[in-house]
Amino acid sequence: MFKTPLTRRQRQGAATLLLAPALLLASCTASAHGTDLKNADGTVNVRYEGAANTVTLIELAAGLGYLDGIKLEWVGNNSSGPLSIQNTATGETDIGGAFAGAVVKLQEAGSPVTAVASYYGSNDDYFVGFYAAKDGGIKEARDLIGKTVAVNTLGAHSEAVIHTYLKAQGLSPDEIDQVQLVVLPPTDTEQAVRTHQVDVGALSGAAQVHAVKQGDLREVFRDTEVFDNFNGGEYVLRDDFIAEYPEAAHALATGTAKAANWASSHSREEVLRKLTDIIESRDRGEDVEALQYFNGYGVGKNAPISDEDFSRWSEWLKSTGIVDGEITPSEYYTNEFNDLASEG
Template sequence: MKILPKFWQKALLAAVIGASVVAGCSTQQLEKNPAAAVTNLRYQSYPGLVSLPELAQDLGYLGKIKLDYVGTVQGGPQDLLTLVAGDVDFASAFNGVVVKVIAAGLDVVPVVASYGSDAEMNVGFYVLENSPIRSARDFIGKKVAVNAFGAHYEFIVKDYLLRHGLSEKEIREVELIVLPPISAEQALRNGQIDIAVFSGILEKRALKSGGVRPVFKDIELYGPFTAGSYSMRRDFIEQNPELAKTFVNGVARAQEWLHSTPKEQIIARMESIIDKRQRNETKVLIPFYTGTGVHAVGGVQKDQDFAPWVKALVQEQKLKPHQLNVSTLYSNEFNPYAAQKN
């Protein structure tokens, strides 16, 4: 098939994330250049936080690979867009979005789990303590801050409203406002939005400040679950298998380091990483660290990490039944923990 220019790759991905899935043929992402030896991995990340690959690099788990920071990211859909366009080499995104992208024929491969939801690290939809909002129907006509359109937060709130009897028309009356997660708490307290989404570090900080309460959390809908993965382009993996293997190995080992290391040591390490990278960031969020929410050993992926989102998209008629084989959506090929029981 003809290789798509970057502009059309971005346009297709934007259409996929913002609307229904287009079932089509597989799309090559980039011209192959086997002569180019890759030693750096380009990536985006969130300010004031430390990602798993950044931690892996600092721990020495990435060997000779150098991480090349290209800028901040607003959310998973934006990260996937830059991945598909060839502007970064790996991206973390909600698995529901990854399913949409794969269904559209964009050949990305989830290679290791990146984040999840559990009792400590989850996604909560919060209001001010004195807010009249207490149920799904109270969301109608209200402003809800999400980090990006088409990402985890939007998917969760729409599923919550649908499960509680709201019609498609009523759900459309809930206004989604895109805000950087770090700005959502202040916007809620200033009355600029009615509902904010807090997760992990940001949730712990908001609760410490007081005056807010949750309406619902994602784990109340699904229980503990792996929510997102790091993906790479298939053509990139095929051209650089050893590099991909080292990356997955390093991220998997970083997950296990987090599982086995005392919290105070984790916080000290993350503060040190932020100091060393010199991006003029604040470290105020790091003491509220709560984990990645991934309980699978080494971030090993499984069918259940993707199956609920495939089912939901089929129910919404955005995917055809049996259009996707869940077990082929992801790869644990390079994960050294894949042979262990999770």
């Protein structure tokens, strides 16, 4: 039986008191929604945010028939992981996904959510790369001092990778502070780098593949140079949702793992055909041409969560003040609802 990680909750007692009004509102909102999630046919309504012109892993899971007893309800698009899980914590959605460090930050602030499955990662095919214009002179870590780097959101994957990479390359804290992060949507980053509005841009997925094909950008580094292949972010559920709908939590976590395995074990042509069918059937006025740049989800086999998925970010978490000391990774997640996690 799932148990809320009470040690984390107890450790954040003071923070919870400070955030009490907001958390009380969030709790009431979540509980109110929770009573409405069961449909007449016995399925559970699960509100989520998607992404334009692509298919998220839970959308693929639904399209493949892996979300038994679940009816997904799209409430809009969102390209910010931290905002995605914040919306889940406050009851605006029922499932959200973000970089592991953002999950820690939200939980350390006292939000009652738990990670249940990995939904993106970095490997040879899908990774976050950092690109500069070939005529810009930026080739290595020290060239970034005093420069601007475009990221899609602050407090997320790209920021933590940049910090970790620069530290590993021998830059001092003062030198690292001189690297200025600029928030830009991924759709604008390529052009901003090319026209020297920013010096470097973080790109992944379709935006990265498209940018690299143009031939005038140089890869400065990629996140897999820092950590090798790894799972980078997790889907989270509210603890009250898990308690009230454990079967739905099970379907979402295990369905995510099955979808990740399906995507990695089928040919690119088969995957693109399925993604195209899903996008065309939902009628959101999207451009399926963007799928030609799809390069996977990067998730490891069976989408498990491990202690290392959180501990690898511990230095960044401490340097940014998100945590004061060492973290206990197991307090942030559970593999209980992912039937495939134990298979390795």
